[in-house]
Amino acid sequence: xxxxxxxxxxxxxxxxxxxxxxxxxxxxxxxxxxxxxxxxxxxxxxxxxxxxxxxxxxxxxxxxxxxxxxxxxxxxxxxxxxxxxxxxxxxxxxxxxxxxxxxxxxxxxxxxxxxxxxxxxxxxxxxxxxxxxxxxxxxxxxxxxxxxxxxxxxxxxxxxxxxxxxxxxxxxxxxxxxxxxxxxxxxxxxxxxxxxxxxxxxxxxxxxxxxxxxxxxxxxxxxxxxxxxxxxxxxxxxxxxxxxxxxxxxxxxxxxxxxxxxxxxxxxxxxxxxxxxxxxxxxxxxxxxxxxxxxxxxxxxxxxxxxxxxxxxxxxxxxxxxxxxxxxxxxxxxxxxxxxxxxxxxxxxxxxxxxxxxxxxxxxxxxxxxxxxxxxxxxxxxxxxxxxxxxxxxxxxxxxxxxxxxxxxxxxxxxxxxxxxxxxxxxxxxxxxxxxxxxxxxxxxxxxxxxxxxxxxxxxxxxxxxxxxxxxxxxxxxxxxxxxxxxxxxxxxxxxxxxxxxxxxxxxxxxxxxxxxxxxxxxxxxxxxxxxxxxxxxxx
Amino acid sequence: xxxxxxxxxxxxxxxxxxxxxxxxxxxxxxxxxxxxxxxxxxxxxxxxxxxxxxxxxxxxxxxxxxxxxxxxxxxxxxxxxxxxxxxxxxxxxxxxxxxxxxxxxxxxxxxxxxxxxxxxxxxxxxxxxxxxxxxxxxxxxxxxxxxxxxxxxxxxxxxxxxxxxxxxxxxxxxxxxxxxxxxxxxxxxxxxxxxxxxxxxxxxxxxxxxxxxxxxxxxxxxxxxxxxxxxxxxxxxxxxxxxxxxxxxxxxxxxxxxxxxxxxxxxxxxxxxxxxxxxxxxxxxxxxxxxxxxxxxxxxxxxxxxxxxxxxxxxxxx
Numbered sequence: 001x002x003x004x005x006x007x008x009x010x011x012x013x014x015x016x017x018x019x020x021x022x023x024x025x026x027x028x029x030x031x032x033x034x035x036x037x038x039x040x041x042x043x044x045x046x047x048x049x050x051x052x053x054x055x056x057x058x059x060x061x062x063x064x065x066x067x068x069x070x071x072x073x074x075x076x077x078x079x080x081x082x083x084x085x086x087x088x089x090x091x092x093x094x095x096x097x098x099x100x101x102x103x104x105x106x107x108x109x110x111x112x113x114x115x116x117x118x119x120x121x122x123x124x125x126x127x128x129x130x131x132x133x134x135x136x137x138x139x140x141x142x143x144x145x146x147x148x149x150x151x152x153x154x155x156x157x158x159x160x161x162x163x164x165x166x167x168x169x170x171x172x173x174x175x176x177x178x179x180x181x182x183x184x185x186x187x188x189x190x191x192x193x194x195x196x197x198x199x200x201x202x203x204x205x206x207x208x209x210x211x212x213x214x215x216x217x218x219x220x221x222x223x224x225x226x227x228x229x230x231x232x233x234x235x236x237x238x239x240x241x242x243x244x245x246x247x248x249x250x251x252x253x254x255x256x257x258x259x260x261x262x263x264x265x266x267x268x269x270x271x272x273x274x275x276x277x278x279x280x281x282x283x284x285x286x287x288x289x290x291x292x293x294x295x296x297x298x299x300x301x302x303x304x305x306x307x308x309x310x311x312x313x314x315x316x317x318x319x320x321x322x323x324x325x326x327x328x329x330x331x332x333x334x335x336x337x338x339x340x341x342x343x344x345x346x347x348x349x350x351x352x353x354x355x356x357x358x359x360x361x362x363x364x365x366x367x368x369x370x371x372x373x374x375x376x377x378x379x380x381x382x383x384x385x386x387x388x389x390x391x392x393x394x395x396x397x398x399x400x401x402x403x404x405x406x407x408x409x410x411x412x413x414x415x416x417x418x419x420x421x422x423x424x425x426x427x428x429x430x431x432x433x434x435x436x437x438x439x440x441x442x443x444x445x446x447x448x449x450x451x452x453x454x455x456x457x458x459x460x461x462x463x464x465x466x467x468x469x470x471x472x473x474x475x476x477x478x479x480x481x482x483x484x485x486x487x488x489x490x491x492x493x494x495x496x497x498x499x500x501x502x503x504x505x506x507x508x509x510x511x512x513x514x515x516x517x518x519x520x521x522x523x524x525x526x527x528x529x530x531x532x533x534x535x536x537x538x539x540x
Numbered sequence: 541x542x543x544x545x546x547x548x549x550x551x552x553x554x555x556x557x558x559x560x561x562x563x564x565x566x567x568x569x570x571x572x573x574x575x576x577x578x579x580x581x582x583x584x585x586x587x588x589x590x591x592x593x594x595x596x597x598x599x600x601x602x603x604x605x606x607x608x609x610x611x612x613x614x615x616x617x618x619x620x621x622x623x624x625x626x627x628x629x630x631x632x633x634x635x636x637x638x639x640x641x642x643x644x645x646x647x648x649x650x651x652x653x654x655x656x657x658x659x660x661x662x663x664x665x666x667x668x669x670x671x672x673x674x675x676x677x678x679x680x681x682x683x684x685x686x687x688x689x690x691x692x693x694x695x696x697x698x699x700x701x702x703x704x705x706x707x708x709x710x711x712x713x714x715x716x717x718x719x720x721x722x723x724x725x726x727x728x729x730x731x732x733x734x735x736x737x738x739x740x741x742x743x744x745x746x747x748x749x750x751x752x753x754x755x756x757x758x759x760x761x762x763x764x765x766x767x768x769x770x771x772x773x774x775x776x777x778x779x780x781x782x783x784x785x786x787x788x789x790x791x792x793x794x795x796x797x798x799x800x801x802x803x804x805x806x807x808x809x810x811x812x813x814x815x816x817x818x819x820x821x822x823x824x825x826x827x828x829x830x831x832x833x834x835x836x837x838x839x840x841x842x843x844x845x846x847x848x849x850x851x852x853x854x855x856x857x858x
Contacts, residue, residue: 068725141722147699148682152648152724236700237829239812242683243698277590278597282607307685308696309703312633316626323618330573330614331607337577338606340584342598347589355581362577366570373621375628376562379692382685382720446563448549448689450720453728457716462545501593533599 012415012513027112028516032119033097034413036089039123041482043085046130048475050078055437055468063455071454072139073155079142084164085126087394088256091263092174092209093122095405096202098413100178102506102514103196105187105523110180118173125167132159141452143253144220146234146245150227158228161220168213171259175209178202187505189525193287196504196529197273197280200287201266204294208255208262212298216252219245243308250301258297260394262290264357264401265332271354271404272336273530274502276343280530282335289328296325306377315374322372329365333358348500349423353404356431360396364389367442385445388438396434403430403481410485411495412506415513418488422480429477436470503530552711552736553691555632560692562624569617632693635706639672643755643838646677646684646697649726651717652835658757659749663732665717667709668742674706676803676841678834685721688734696721700811702803702841709736759843762836766828774847780825781818785849792819806841 013030023031053074057065066074097115101108109115132138138160140149149157182203186195223245225231232238234245273280280286302310302318336358345351367389371377380386411417440463449460456464498507505525510518527534551557588597642665643654653665667673677686679697686705687694690713695705719730737745753761763769771780781791786801794817799805808815810832813825832840 063728068728072722072725072727139724145683145722148722148724152682236811240700242700276588276597277595279599279601281600282602285602285607285611306629307694309698309701312629315629319625319629320619320622323622324615326618327611327615331611333577334610335602335607337580337584338602340581340588342600343584343588344590344595344597345585345588347585351585355585358581359578362574366574369570369618369621370563370566372618373562373566373625375625375632376559376566377625378629378632378694379559379563379689381694382687443547446548447546448687448716448718450687450718450728452722455728457731459546532596 011515012511013516014415014513016516025116027108027116029097029101029109029112029115030413030514030516032115033094035119036093036097036122039119039126040086040089040094043081043126047078047081047086048478050074050081051471052475054078055471057454058456058464059468061456061458061461068454069139072141072452073137075452076138076141077133080138080160080164081129083142083256083260083394084167085122085129087260087398088167088171089122089174090260090398090402091267091405092171092178092202092205092259093119095198095267095402095409096178096205096263097174099409099506100181100199100202101185102510102518103199103504104182104185105190105505105509105519105525106181106185107517107519109177110185111177114173115177118170118177121170121173122167125163125165125170128159128166129163132156132163135159143249144223144245145249146223146226146240146242147236150223151235151237158224161224165217165220168217171209172213175206175213178206179210182206187523187525190523193284194525194528195287197269197283197286197290198263198266201262201269201290204290205259205262205266207291208259208294208297212252212255212259215248216256219248219252222248243305243310246305246308247301250304251298254301254304255294255297257390257393258293260398261361261401262293264361264398264405265290267401267405267408268336268354268357269332270504271350271408272339273532274408274500274504275346275348275351275354276340277346277501277532278339278343278530279528279532280335281338281341282331283529285331286335289331292328293325296321296328300325303372303377306374307381319372319374319377323369326365326369326372333362333365346500349418349420349427350404350408350500352424352427352431353400353407356427357397357400357404359431360392360400360434363439364392364397367392379448380445382451383445384441384449384451387451388441388445391438391441396438400430400434403427406485408500409506410488411499412510412512412514414489414492415495416488416492417495417499418484418492422484426477426481426484429473429480431477433470433473433475433477437467437474438470440464440466440470503532549689549692550711550713550715551690552709552713552715553688553693554708554710555628556690556692556710558628562628565624566621569621632705635674635704636672636708639674639706641674641676641755641842642667643676643835643842644678644686644697645680645834645838646686646719646723646730647680647834648682648724649719649730651686651719651730651732654755654835654838655746655749656755657746657749658751658754659746660752661749663717664735665732666735666737666742666745668739669709669712669736670739672706672708674704676838677703677705678838680834682723683721684719684723684730687718687720688715689718690715690734694720700807702807702838704803709734712736712738755839755842756846758836759839759841762832762840763843766831768840771825779821781821783844784847786847787845791816793817794819794821803841806844807837810837810840 136156139155226233232240234240300322303322444463495512645652653661677697679699684697691707715734717732771778776782817823
């Protein structure tokens with residue numbers, strides 16, 4: 001940590017201008033990032049409460065806590081809220097919004113008003129989702145499979161579909177804004193191969209957002225048309241095909257997994273370079289692996305349909321392409337590890353989060369191989385093995401990276417430091433609690449416990465109790481993190497411009513927190529990213 | 541609560557052992573890489589810990605050789621997994637020709653099982669060991685999924701379609717049947733038991749059951765009751781094509797397309813009769829949507845499958 005005396009910064013984006021209206025009508029990408037941060041935290045808490053209900057019900061084999069219909073709503077709403085209103089916007093809309101312009105040396109995103117509009121669309125979508133929760137809930141599973149969703153469900157399916165539809169436009173606009181900004185607004189000298197890898201990851205994510213999200217919008221529209229107006233699309237009784245829905249749904253929703261994890265990979269690349277004070281090993285491989293994952297991600301949707309009556313030859317193609325996704329993911333992991341070789345590795349709190357990420361992402365990624373393997377997927381699909389796998393990727397990977405990034409950039413975003421020992425404790429609690437929650441679910445899955453079960457045979461109880469115990473620790477870890485971060489806003493030590501001694505425009509060229517237009521003078525870039533060995537580190 | 545702590549479900553079918561081996565193989569490969577990466581990271585973070593506040597790392601940008609190596613190794617290993625998985629998948633998708641056939645229909649929230657001899661049961665399925673069993677699956681309402689963990693088999697029951705799975709039981713015992721595709725309020729109550737018996741016990745059990753006619757007999761009766769027989773005459777003189785030998789044959793449609801008359805073709809022709817019209821005929825067949833249940837459909841299909849072509853006139857019939 002720094003010993004240099006620090007002063008309260010002059011004007012920062014946080015205090016000029018004042019007042020609630022200045023926030024709600026702001027065009028500043030940093031303020032919009034903070035608005036997003038507050039909103040997604042609220043939805044994360046709501047989604048977490050639903051998870052609490054699920055885990056408490058599953059403590060015992062009998063469905064004795066809530067009735068079956070209530071349980072079905074709990075897991076459905078947990079999924080819908082966490083995916084559409086937390087995970088998809090999480091890193092792009094907060095850290096991305098805040099740091100994409102700064103990292104490319106720009107004053108703001110290309111379209112500041114559209115950026116504000118995207119936050120409002122998100123909020124409107126969120127309010128519609130809460131209206132669906134209040135008006136009868138939703139019991140279709142977050143996957144909305146037909147014909148259950150169009151013919152059988154008695155819950156607010158149309159409202160919930162409308163909510164996801166609306167929130168989708170918010171992510172299309174964010175993606176569009178990032179792509180234009182990265183193409184057109186890079187500072188002089190900031191060539192593509194000098195960009196921080198976080199930017200490459202955001203770029204790849206943005207491509208998925210603008211190409212994939214319209215498909216879910218169309219799919220949900222077709223679903224609403226069948227449910228509300230009786231258009232024959234998916235229900236076989238009126239001439240439709242229920243499996244068609246699954247194809248359309250996963251054509252977006254599989255790439256959506258990469259919307260959640262690619263930005264996390266970008267964050268981790270930044271963190272690994274900074275904690276090791278070293279150039280990323282194989283920069284070009286890491287950059288292109290993001291694009292490879294984004295492109296291949298569009299060609300694997302059918303791996304969700306191996307037992308759906310999809311042609312077995314289609315199954316072969318989807319399986320082999322899915323295997324190929326493992327390759328760029330493995331490359332990234334090996335390159336991160338290799339970056340640490342002969343580094344100068346710190347043991348400050350971001351290190352805890354990033355190492356936690358690598359452990360959980362490794363398990364999440366590797367268990368994807370089990371599910372991509374055709375014969376084995378017959379046994380594993382629709383069981384708790386799948387639940388465990390995607391939580392390792394989307395919670396273990398994406399949230400760990402999000403929190404790692406938040407801890408790393410918190411001093412820049414808020415101008416305050418948080419208590420290091422508590423941050424380390426929180427990272428450890430989350431890591432331990434997470435593994436205890438979800439590792440037993442791999443075992444449950446192979447034993448045959450299906451997903452979305454309100455009641456289960458008694459032989460599955462031991463592992464379920466372990467899982468609920470782990471979830472309690474996980475919840476404490478998240479809660480602790482929320483408490484000290486909020487505390488730090490008022491009481492935290494004032495942060496210097498560059499507390500970690502890191503490279504990057506956000507650390508070297510802006511104060512903490514930045515001024516409204518980020519830079520005091522025009523930025524000219526003369527060196528590659530992470531050029532630790534080439535120049536002296538400006539610490540503090 | 542059981543005192544033991546199992547990691548595998550019971551192993552009770554011919555594919556179960558291979559499935560477990562494939563699982564263990566992938567587990568071993570993954571564990572090796574996970575431990576390797578974790579060990580390397582742990583070693584580096586300690587060995588290369590920051591010793592002075594201003595220390596920076598070495599000036600290393602990458603190594604093409606290393607990166608190609610660790611691109612190539614995961615590629616090869618994943619292709620091995622793919623190959624083994626695909627071969628098991630094809631085995632699971634190809635029922636032996638001599639398999640006995642059971643009909644299973646899912647509806648919210650029960651499984652209705654019918655044996656070829658006509659014995660019916662609900663949420664239970666008795667099968668003999670040592671004999672391949674092909675399950676023909678249908679659904680009366682929403683998606684379901686017939687999952688028997690002890691056999692390592694699973695298949696969606698899709699409304700509007702016929703799907704199949706097969707297994708050959710190897711161990712006498714009682715095992716779970718789960719619905720594995722979410723289907724509403726009592727999804728987790730849509731469970732049952734497979735009871736695997738010795739062939740002798742199975743025969744005795746069948747003899748004690750009340751038969752309501754075999755599937756083929758029921759199908760034949762429906763074929764008459766629904767007046768299918770008035771148009772689909774065996775000698776091709778009816779207003780509809782003769783169905784003798786139609787199953788498995790290639791049919792030419794009015795638009796020139798050729799399709800194989802499999803179970804899903806027959807199903808569609810009954811329920812949505814205008815979808816595919818056979819060349820040389822008119823689309824005058826009414827739909828039987830709402831008039832026949834999923835079980836009736838499976839019976840009709842079972843009957844149509846038995847209709848063998850007559851020996852060619854004047855030729856040497858085989």
